[in-house]
Amino acid sequence: MRFLVNGKTHEVEVAPGEILLWVLRDKIGLTGTKFGCGEGQCGACTVLLSGRPVRSCQVPAAGAAGQPVTTIEGLARDGRLHPVQAAFLRQEAFQCGYCTSGMILSAAALLQRKPDPDEREIRAALNGHICRCGVYGRIVKAVRSAARARRAGTVK
Amino acid sequence: MPEIPDDARELLQHEIQTLRRRFALRRRGFFRLLGNGVLVGWAAAGAAAQESGRFRPSWMRHPLSQNISAWLHIAPSGAVTVYTGKVEVGQNIRTSLAQQVAEELRVPLAAIRMVMGDTRLTPFDMGTFGSRTTPTMGPQLRKAAASARAILIELAARRWQTSASGLVAEEGRIRDPKTGNSVGYGALTRGQRIARAIAADPELTPAERWRVAGHSAPKVDGRLFVTGAHRYPADQVVPGMLIGKVVRPSAFHARLVECDVSGAQAISGARVVRDGDFIGVVAPDQATAVRAAAQVRARWRAPRQIGNRELFDALRRTARNDAGHFEQTSGAAPAVSAGRLKRLQASYEIAYIAHAPLEPRAALAVWRHDHLTVWTGTQRPFGVQQELASAFHLPLKNVRVLMPDTGAAFGGKHTGEAAVEAARLARGAGRPVKLIWTREEEFTWAYFRPAGVIDINAAVDDDGRIAAWEFDNFNSGPAAIGTPYRAQYSRIAFHPCDPPLRQGSYRSLAACANHFARESHMDDLARLAGIDPLEFRLKNIPDPRLRAVFRRAAARFGWARRRRLPGRRGYGLACGFEKGGYVATCAEVEISGQDLRIARVTEAWDSGAVINPNGLRNQIEGAILMGIGGALREAIQFENGRILNPRFSQYRVPRFADLPGIEVVLVDRKNEKSFGAGETPIVGIAPAVANAICDATGMRLRSLPMLVDGRLPATV
Numbered sequence A: 001m002r003f004l005v006n007g008k009t010h011e012v013e014v015a016p017g018e019i020l021l022w023v024l025r026d027k028i029g030l031t032g033t034k035f036g037c038g039e040g041q042c043g044a045c046t047v048l049l050s051g052r053p054v055r056s057c058q059v060p061a062a063g064a065a066g067q068p069v070t071t072i073e074g075l076a077r078d079g080r081l082h083p084v085q086a087a088f089l090r091q092e093a094f095q096c097g098y099c100t101s102g103m104i105l106s107a108a109a110l111l112q113r114k115p116d117p118d119e120r121e122i123r124a125a126l127n128g129h130i131c132r133c134g135v136y137g138r139i140v141k142a143v144r145s146a147a148r149a150r151r152a153g154t155v156k
Numbered sequence B: 001m002p003e004i005p006d007d008a009r010e011l012l013q014h015e016i017q018t019l020r021r022r023f024a025l026r027r028r029g030f031f032r033l034l035g036n037g038v039l040v041g042w043a044a045a046g047a048a049a050q051e052s053g054r055f056r057p058s059w060m061r062h063p064l065s066q067n068i069s070a071w072l073h074i075a076p077s078g079a080v081t082v083y084t085g086k087v088e089v090g091q092n093i094r095t096s097l098a099q100q101v102a103e104e105l106r107v108p109l110a111a112i113r114m115v116m117g118d119t120r121l122t123p124f125d126m127g128t129f130g131s132r133t134t135p136t137m138g139p140q141l142r143k144a145a146a147s148a149r150a151i152l153i154e155l156a157a158r159r160w161q162t163s164a165s166g167l168v169a170e171e172g173r174i175r176d177p178k179t180g181n182s183v184g185y186g187a188l189t190r191g192q193r194i195a196r197a198i199a200a201d202p203e204l205t206p207a208e209r210w211r212v213a214g215h216s217a218p219k220v221d222g223r224l225f226v227t228g229a230h231r232y233p234a235d236q237v238v239p240g241m242l243i244g245k246v247v248r249p250s251a252f253h254a255r256l257v258e259c260d261v262s263g264a265q266a267i268s269g270a271r272v273v274r275d276g277d278f279i280g281v282v283a284p285d286q287a288t289a290v291r292a293a294a295q296v297r298a299r300w301r302a303p304r305q306i307g308n309r310e311l312f313d314a315l316r317r318t319a320r321n322d323a324g325h326f327e328q329t330s331g332a333a334p335a336v337s338a339g340r341l342k343r344l345q346a347s348y349e350i351a352y353i354a355h356a357p358l359e360p361r362a363a364l365a366v367w368r369h370d371h372l373t374v375w376t377g378t379q380r381p382f383g384v385q386q387e388l389a390s391a392f393h394l395p396l397k398n399v400r401v402l403m404p405d406t407g408a409a410f411g412g413k414h415t416g417e418a419a420v421e422a423a424r425l426a427r428g429a430g431r432p433v434k435l436i437w438t439r440e441e442e443f444t445w446a447y448f449r450p451a452g453v454i455d456i457n458a459a460v461d462d463d464g465r466i467a468a469w470e471f472d473n474f475n476s477g478p479a480a481i482g483t484p485y486r487a488q489y490s491r492i493a494f495h496p497c498d499p500p501l502r503q504g505s506y507r508s509l510a511a512c513a514n515h516f517a518r519e520s521h522m523d524d525l526a527r528l529a530g531i532d533p534l535e536f537r538l539k540n541i542p543d544p545r546l547r548a549v550f551r552r553a554a555a556r557f558g559w560a561r562r563r564r565l566p567g568r569r570g571y572g573l574a575c576g577f578e579k580g581g582y583v584a585t586c587a588e589v590e591i592s593g594q595d596l597r598i599a600r601v602t603e604a605w606d607s608g609a610v611i612n613p614n615g616l617r618n619q620i621e622g623a624i625l626m627g628i629g630g631a632l633r634e635a636i637q638f639e640n641g642r643i644l645n646p647r648f649s650q651y652r653v654p655r656f657a658d659l660p661g662i663e664v665v666l667v668d669r670k671n672e673k674s675f676g677a678g679e680t681p682i683v684g685i686a687p688a689v690a691n692a693i694c695d696a697t698g699m700r701l702r703s704l705p706m707l708v709d710g711r712l713p714a715t716v
């Protein structure tokens, strides 16, 4: 099966019942996408499928084949962090960081759709993500700060 | 403050007595230890015993190394490597410890690389728990670094034939201000080990003069976390690795009756590994491993076990007076008829809850002949090394455990279950094996924060002083059981019980439960005495630091100005002291019908000299959020040896929707010793919210969690 991940094509042998999360992690070697629950509840496994955030633990591998997938490893361009990544760093919006990949990808998709979300919209967009370390307040701040930076064009 | 039993006692109670016995029973025969997948070594026993100073198994006799070279190394380039057995689970000690070394060694933070929790490279360490890193490892590394600085100065003095006293260390160089001579550390040591003893009393930099410590420093390696580059235990990879899966018993304490693995064996690429009651499969990928495990037909027999409906009765019924039990009395009990005392007696119930770190237990095990290397997420790499050595009858030196920075732990990863299982599978498969527990496994086969019942019987006199304080804790634990309030008479007791579930450490241990009960009760006593709850507390708390955090929190929160707005709002507060940290929490809740929202929380915190203010705030904010979970919604449901809600869809942890406005007030005491802050900031939120609910509704909720199906109970 052919996968298009972060702009590269990967030819992968897929076992029956295989899901996208494990193809990315174990077969393509992109371990930035995390396993947290396997039931679509925590968001740690979030990737962008054709630009839209999906729970990769819920996506059959076959359902993603041939479509562009963006993982956390593909968000920075030429070593320049995406504005959301930069804002997470600035606000130190993590502790253990295990939820961070998924949070950042969902937030990046949100800003793509809605460049100036208010706090309610940010919370609603991210409510499907669990941060067990409880960094929610900082994550909201980081997303707002990323939105500002993005609009100001200070970071592309 | 009365003598408070330390957390070691807690560990001793929960992780030795119940679990060591299990270990001894299964000792016969190779691999028997694996039992039904529940295995805990006696390493925890050692850890606790060493802390409590009561008994020490021989392998535990490891005083902290006094040799500088054990703790730090300076490369010819000037790069500094620091070694510590402590581990990073999100509490940010990789950064705060590096800051302290940078401070004393006078090097830029960026020059430091921390090697943590690797049993081969780092000095022995009991484990990362009990908020011990800041008060013990911090000073240890500071001393090592300050001693190294003195030696570097001495080396430079010798090189320049001058007196050491005129030289200064800064930015990784020794400089002679008189001559302008300057030499880098790397050129002085030329990569050689500094095999000298740490000075008994090296010149440490006082906190008021800190330039790196004491200031916010961005998380070391932060960039790795926002780019997905950091490799957690679950992300470790070696060539030729297989994926493992364990077939779990039908219930706790189940024994295998019969087992047919032919269906699993028939799946191409899969292999079954059996050892007594242990059954696992390995396969080239997750999907195949899952499929094969599902094909194993196993029949188990389990004894009848109680469920949560019977829990609290069972705890009371099984209370024991043996090891772990204690009772402390001071003053004389007032006569029952005594004067005009107002009395209040009540019981509090605490449910079992789960740590649910976002990264479940994971391990990658690699054998080379009789040498075993395991990467795993544990708070006690040396304890897991011991577990592995015991399980596989290997000398300790043949086992290496490495702990990559892990996706959280909260006291829930003291043990090495996944490590032992991965190693067993790898042994059977003859290939490296990685095992990542599912969420259901993590919710079921890890361990829980102890459930408990707390009885309080107290009295206040006419002047609003506490005349009597009796406190009986059943099973939940003795941490912070001592009261910080002055009482004319007090009796405080901890009663160990036979717990129906496997239980152990959890962020702040029983301090959460004990503070919930004590601070709820204090509010009711204040009401009985007709005094404002803040005033009542300030009046009865002798410790000035505790009073100070209270005043700071109340001032910032606007306690004196609070007033009922339209709708049902309530205000509550609570305070606590534990493990060197003082905390005061104020909460405002909003209630409509049976729906509860925590609108805002203000928490003041004092743990001595602050090392990394921003990191500290992050910990406090996170602890408040986590505390909201146990306060309102989290409870493990169980029945007959099974967990009934082992998923995030059934066990609701705090989410964005639960985020209140949070204000943190740091009280930075430069002249006080620094203590840890990963735990105690969690203790104030549950009672502050309970008190706020009572303020709004008059309803006194005495169970954790307080909500039923996400809503306030209609009546109590």
Ligand code: FES
Pocket (backbone or CB within 6 Å): A034, A035, A036, A037, A038, A039, A040, A041, A042, A043, A044, A045, A046, A055, A056, A057, A058
């Ligand atoms: S792992 Fe996919 S949502 Fe949790």
Ligand code: FES
Pocket (backbone or CB within 6 Å): A093, A094, A095, A096, A097, A098, A099, A100, A130, A131, A132, A133, A134, A135, B090, B358, B407, B408
């Ligand atoms: S930072 Fe640990 S789960 Fe979010």
